[in-house]
Amino acid sequence: MSVWCTKQHTERSFVRIEAACEKAPPSTDVLMAKTTASASSAAYKEQIYAAVAGAEELPDGPVRLELSFAVGPGRNWLNLWKQTIDSLDPILGRTCPDRPWHPRDDRITELGMHVTVCGDAGNDVTVAITASQAPQVEHTSGDCFSSSIRAEIEQILIDHPRTRYAKVLLGMRRGLTDAEMADEAVKAGEPINAESVGDVRRVVRLSLDDQLVPAASDAAGQAGLYRELLNYPRSPGLTQHINTKLAKLRARDPKIPLTPLGHVHLGATGASKPAKPESVCPDCFMVHAGECP
Incomplete structure (x- = not known):
């Protein structure tokens, strides 16, 4: 199972559910951590922290993080992800120098979480961790x-x-x-x-x-x-x-309208009658009913 989350400043949220598909391995280094401790214990965080303690802190800016869990049939992986992220201040940085288990996780804008159930794992939890600066595509304008x-x-x-x-x-x-x-x-x-x-x-x-x-x-x-x-x-x-x-x-092409698209269809034939031409308001240059608001 795989779950992906993204974060942005927006007025709209959405959820997409689809079949998982195989992807190429991450291009960044993968850190491996193993623990048998309860996820609610300090020992769990300490064992995860020890596995990433030598990692280099990522530069300031958004972060893309993936966590891949291998667990036994008796483990509930849903209570593992937060405790794991709380242990990643060597990678994410710490909010305050004297506050352990409080990483700068607000930097995470892309989070991928995956789980594989291993019949012989018992209480062991193995976590593969990869983190990098969140990818962005540059506009020619620099945005x-x-x-x-x-x-x-x-x-x-x-x-x-x-x-x-x-x-x-x-x-x-x-x-x-x-x-x-x-x-x-x-x-x-x-x-x-x-x-x-x-x-x-x-x-x-x-x-x-x-x-x-x-x-x-x-x-x-x-x-x-x-x-x-x-x-x-x-x-x-x-x-x-x-x-x-x-x-x-x-x-x-100066003939391109700036108004919402009207009636369309996939093919070149079998279309219904075209929609009535859109009337653009001369004051606000938008399409709306009645007087200009």
Whole structure:
């Protein structure tokens, strides 16, 4: 079992549940700790601390931490994670020099916790610990595109699978090829060819990797993904990210609207009648009903 948590300043929280999948081993050093003590005892913390005492404290800034527990059938791993983190002040730093078991755990912005049950482990607990500075993708402007923004984009699309962007993303998550997605679309009454699916896949990947499409002719297609996000509640950070991307794409194609995306469909045929053109308020340049608020 694996559990991942992220932390950010936002007005929105979400939970995602999916099948666990195998990933490459961490690129940073893995520290191994072993204890047989009760998780509620000081001995548990002392044994974990002894295993990481020689580790170098991470520089100031956000931290990505993974804890992998191997436990016996009788151990409840849910009461192990906090006690383990409380023992990691050699890595995280200490809030006060004279206060043991109070690490600077507020720095943790990405936390992964994994468990394997070993039939012969008895009361032994083995913990693999890896910690590093939280990864960030740099904007050309020098701002940071966090993994939480990417996760929020994915979650909005998955929660509202009405567009080709969302449907192709769902297909990507299932490991489908372009041809397989095209076949499913035909059966759903939204005919599209594999080449077009590939074009949408490229737009989705570039957007999730915080990159713009290289060709100006593709700018409107990528803008559609960001305009779709405007239809739903989102964090202030994502709103700023969307506005920045739309401004850059509109610089390439001045015809790109800055309004939420209207009716769309996956294929090129079988669509319902197009939605009535959106009316943009001349005062606030937004779409709304009635007088300008």
